Amino acid sequence: xxxxxxxxxxxxxxxxxxxxxxxxxxxxxxxxxxxxxxxxxxxxxxxxxxxxxxxxxxxxxxxxxxxxxxxxxxxxxxxxxxxxxxxxxxxxxxxxxxxxxxxxxxxxxxxxxxxxxxxxxxxxxxxxxxxxxxxxxxxxxxxxxxxxxxxxxxxxxxxxxxxxxxxxxxxxxxxxxxxxxxxxxxxxxxxxxxxxxxxxxxxxxxxxxxxxxxxxxxxxxxxxxxxxxxxxxxxxxxxxxxxxxxxxxxxxxxxxxxxxxxxxxxxxxxxxxxxxxxxxxxxxxxxxxxxxxxxxxxxxxxxxxxxxxxxxxxxxxxxxxxxxxxxxxxxxxxxxxxxxxxxxxxxxxxxxxxxxxxxxxxxxxxxxxxxxxxxxxxxxxxxxxxxxxxxxxxxxxxxxxxxxxxxxxxxxxxxxxxxxxxxxxxxxxxxxxxxxxxxxxxxxxxxxxxxxxxxxxxxxxxxxxxxxxxxxxxxxxxxxxxxxxxxxxxxxxxxxxxxxxxxxx
Amino acid sequence: xxxxxxxxxxxxxxxxxxxxxxxxxxxxxxxxxxxxxxxxxxxxxxxxxxxxxxxxxxxxxxxxxxxxxxxxxxxxxxxxxxxxxxxxxxxxxxxxxxxxxxxxxxxxxxxxxxxxxxxxxxxxxxxxxxxxxxxxxxxxxxxxxxxxxxxxxxxxxxxxxxxxxxxxxxxxxxxxxxxxxxxxxxxxxxxxxxxxxxxxxxxxxxxxxxxxxxxxxxxxxxxxxxxxxxxxxxxxxxxxxxxxxxxxxxxxxxxxxxxxxxxxxxxxxxxxxxxxxxxxxxxxxxxxxxxxxxxxxxxxxxxxxxxxxxxxxx
Numbered sequence: 001x002x003x004x005x006x007x008x009x010x011x012x013x014x015x016x017x018x019x020x021x022x023x024x025x026x027x028x029x030x031x032x033x034x035x036x037x038x039x040x041x042x043x044x045x046x047x048x049x050x051x052x053x054x055x056x057x058x059x060x061x062x063x064x065x066x067x068x069x070x071x072x073x074x075x076x077x078x079x080x081x082x083x084x085x086x087x088x089x090x091x092x093x094x095x096x097x098x099x100x101x102x103x104x105x106x107x108x109x110x111x112x113x114x115x116x117x118x119x120x121x122x123x124x125x126x127x128x129x130x131x132x133x134x135x136x137x138x139x140x141x142x143x144x145x146x147x148x149x150x151x152x153x154x155x156x157x158x159x160x161x162x163x164x165x166x167x168x169x170x171x172x173x174x175x176x177x178x179x180x181x182x183x184x185x186x187x188x189x190x191x192x193x194x195x196x197x198x199x200x201x202x203x204x205x206x207x208x209x210x211x212x213x214x215x216x217x218x219x220x221x222x223x224x225x226x227x228x229x230x231x232x233x234x235x236x237x238x239x240x241x242x243x244x245x246x247x248x249x250x251x252x253x254x255x256x257x258x259x260x261x262x263x264x265x266x267x268x269x270x271x272x273x274x275x276x277x278x279x280x281x282x283x284x285x286x287x288x289x290x291x292x293x294x295x296x297x298x299x300x301x302x303x304x305x306x307x308x309x310x311x312x313x314x315x316x317x318x319x320x321x322x323x324x325x326x327x328x329x330x331x332x333x334x335x336x337x338x339x340x341x342x343x344x345x346x347x348x349x350x351x352x353x354x355x356x357x358x359x360x361x362x363x364x365x366x367x368x369x370x371x372x373x374x375x376x377x378x379x380x381x382x383x384x385x386x387x388x389x390x391x392x393x394x395x396x397x398x399x400x401x402x403x404x405x406x407x408x409x410x411x412x413x414x415x416x417x418x419x420x421x422x423x424x425x426x427x428x429x430x431x432x433x434x435x436x437x438x439x440x441x442x443x444x445x446x447x448x449x450x451x452x453x454x455x456x457x458x459x460x461x462x463x464x465x466x467x468x469x470x471x472x473x474x475x476x477x478x479x480x481x482x483x484x485x486x487x488x489x490x491x492x493x494x495x496x497x498x499x500x501x502x503x504x505x
Numbered sequence: 506x507x508x509x510x511x512x513x514x515x516x517x518x519x520x521x522x523x524x525x526x527x528x529x530x531x532x533x534x535x536x537x538x539x540x541x542x543x544x545x546x547x548x549x550x551x552x553x554x555x556x557x558x559x560x561x562x563x564x565x566x567x568x569x570x571x572x573x574x575x576x577x578x579x580x581x582x583x584x585x586x587x588x589x590x591x592x593x594x595x596x597x598x599x600x601x602x603x604x605x606x607x608x609x610x611x612x613x614x615x616x617x618x619x620x621x622x623x624x625x626x627x628x629x630x631x632x633x634x635x636x637x638x639x640x641x642x643x644x645x646x647x648x649x650x651x652x653x654x655x656x657x658x659x660x661x662x663x664x665x666x667x668x669x670x671x672x673x674x675x676x677x678x679x680x681x682x683x684x685x686x687x688x689x690x691x692x693x694x695x696x697x698x699x700x701x702x703x704x705x706x707x708x709x710x711x712x713x714x715x716x717x718x719x720x721x722x723x724x725x726x727x728x729x730x731x732x733x734x735x736x737x738x739x740x741x742x743x744x745x746x747x748x749x750x751x752x753x754x755x756x757x758x759x760x761x762x763x764x765x766x767x768x769x770x771x772x773x774x775x776x777x778x779x780x781x782x783x784x785x786x787x788x789x790x791x792x793x794x795x796x797x798x799x800x801x802x803x804x805x806x807x808x809x810x811x812x813x814x815x816x817x818x819x
Contacts, residue, residue, distance in 0.1 A: 076694045080696050086694070092690050092691035092694045093688060095687070096805070097684065097687060101680055101684075102691070104680060105680055105681065105692060105695045105697060106677075106681065107677065113676055114675055114676060
């Protein structure tokens with residue numbers, strides 16, 4: 001592809017936060033019609049760089065050129081005026097306002113009124129151009145995550161964006177939604193838009209992008225000119241600075257059932273209820289639960305973790321019947337849990353990390369006696385775990401919310417594994433984590449499996465489940481529709497079962 | 506029982522409801538604008554009191570009631586700006602600052618009043634607003650004398666309701682107000698100034714609270730006393746919740762409260778003499794609590810209410 005003049009060019013961007021060099025002399029350019037992949041591990045400086053481009057941070061040095069013209073971007077309003085649109089990882093939408101209202105925010109009206117007719121016409125036009133259709137009068141809260149993301153993209157186009165930045169757009173999407181996103185992005189690029197695509201998922205980057213820039217420790221570690229013909233492991237090596245070997249799952253010798261569910265059903269809660277779910281996990285075995293998100297996985301995780309009482313059915317942990325379904329009871333029987341949402345049900349973001357790390361066991365004699373906390377013991381425990389799991393943070397008294405996703409996940413893992421659980425239930429263990437952190441988590445699971453722990457992994461990433469699990473059960477509309485040995489399982493077969501097309505047991 | 510019914514459908518009773526509802530409607534709309542933008546204004550009670558004082562004083566000294574109204578509105582805007590300075594610009598606790606504004610402005614009102622009027626055995630009063638019958642409309646039976654033979658400020662309150670709904674739902678500024686109250690980050694990334702929008706909404710709310718104060722001291726009581734507001738500001742805060750942060754529903758809530766208040770006034774007067782009058786005084790408040798408990802269980806406040814906005818920096 002011959003190189004047209006760059007749409008946007010960043011030269012020598014440097015941004016320091018105190019002693020942290022978030023960006024150091026970074027160069028980056030995007031041509032019209034080009035999809036640029038921006039790769040890097042968490043903390044490599046991708047988000048900082050994009051925040052500089054979008055006007056949230058002022059760079060310490062460097063310049064930004066748009067179509068050869070030097071520009072100063074000091075606010076998101078400047079960025080929008082310069083034709084830069086950004087789709088953040090956490091959507092910037094008001095859930096109770098309608099689609100159209102979210103689009104029209106900040107746009108001057110006609111004779112003092114909101115220009116509804118003009119907005120509808122523009123929305124319809126964007127829908128026609130790129131196949132991005134939305135019902136203008138639905139409240140955003142009624143949209144699926146995929147639709148909300150579509151709205152964010154439409155919002156950028158609505159404002160006349162010529163460069164679109166997407167920060168890990170596929171992390172929140174189901175596999176079927178990713179295809180739709182990609183075809184929309186290709187259509188936009190074909191019409192001359194520039195796109196910066198930030199992702200951890202190398203197979204997606206290879207499928208979608210024309211060129212890649214790889215960041216490591218705030219610097220450009222390398223560029224990839226032909227991503228489609230570059231292997232994932234070559235890219236991973238650029239990102240990490242060393243080769244990444246996928247973990248090898250050796251043979252294991254499963255023992256007796258350590259967790260059983262028999263005829264579990266739930267009702268009266270938001271989300272899909274469970275309908276007559278039975279499953280068993282043996283010691284030294286990893287069982288995957290696959291399924292499109294929203295098919296009862298959340299209810300299943302809640303029942304097993306003891307935060308939801310089922311209407312019917314029985315559960316046993318290590319041979320003991322669970323009677324009350326309280327978190328404390330299942331924990332006492334030997335269950336460890338890593339919840340889906342680290343920030344809300346995982347730990348308390350406004351408290352010191354050490355407090356969150358002992359929270360589930362705060363009443364045990366290890367951390368309190370006679371109703372009083374043992375601050376020294378809590379601190380020592382947290383310090384030991386921080387060291388053992390290489391959790392990057394200033395110390396145990398750091399506010400938990402200040403840690404990156406990968407470090408939070410390590411902290412949660414450390415908290416549960418320190419007490420040698422007999423069963424571990426984890427949801428989306430590596431969502432949003434980079435390759436290195438994901439690799440670390442996987443190794444820990446395999447080590448626990450070797451020690452005889454039974455592990456249930458609820459996930460949407462089929463490749464991950466196939467690497468990690470001994471058996472994979474598929475959930476559809478609150479039921480387990482089949483269980484496969486991972487030796488017999490393929491992505492195609494699992495994908496078919498996930499749509500409810502094939503039952504197998 | 507039939508005697509009570511007869512009283513209810515008297516024209517005078519309907520007119521009383523409208524009159525009682527007027528300051529509540531102003532105050533409720535004012536608080537609603539503030540809260541829709543994400544700022545709880547507990548300064549409302551004191552803002553109303555100080556506005557009632559400045560309005561009364563300006564009218565008394567100048568002889569012009571409309572000059573008094575202007576003074577009250579400006580006072581309300583000033584107190585709104587003070588609250589906004591603390592909570593929006595500096596991002597301090599909305600609870601603490603609101604209570605501070607109420608204590609400060611109440612104290613200031615008493616102090617200035619004493620300074621200007623001294624201690625008098627008979628409190629000074631003014632010739633307040635007179636009813637202003639609207640031609641033709643006031644001749645409609647029942648409704649005419651009740652609604653269209655009122656003070657000018659009452660008509661303003663009636664017009665303020667659709668106007669508030671129009672501004673909030675149909676103008677770009679109103680959309681910005683709702684957006685900064687729901688997700689300020691979204692508004693910011695769309696190029697809307699969160700700080701400016703919130704500041705403006707709180708000042709507009711203050712102006713409406715000022716009108717409420719003006720009505721109390723210049724149309725309802727025609728004098729300034731220390732009990733002239735007596736909790737109406739706090740009631741307005743409850744009515745905003747009851748009205749689910751919507752102009753029409755909030756005005757409806759004000760009307761409903763006024764109905765119960767007017768009813769208890771009649772019951773006090775209607776010779777149920779063996780019951781202490783304080784018991785009747787409680788009725789509107791008990792009603793508010795019960796109505797809130799029943800009707801507002803799933804009311805959802807603006808998501809960013811109470812949350813100060815700061816640009817993210819590490």
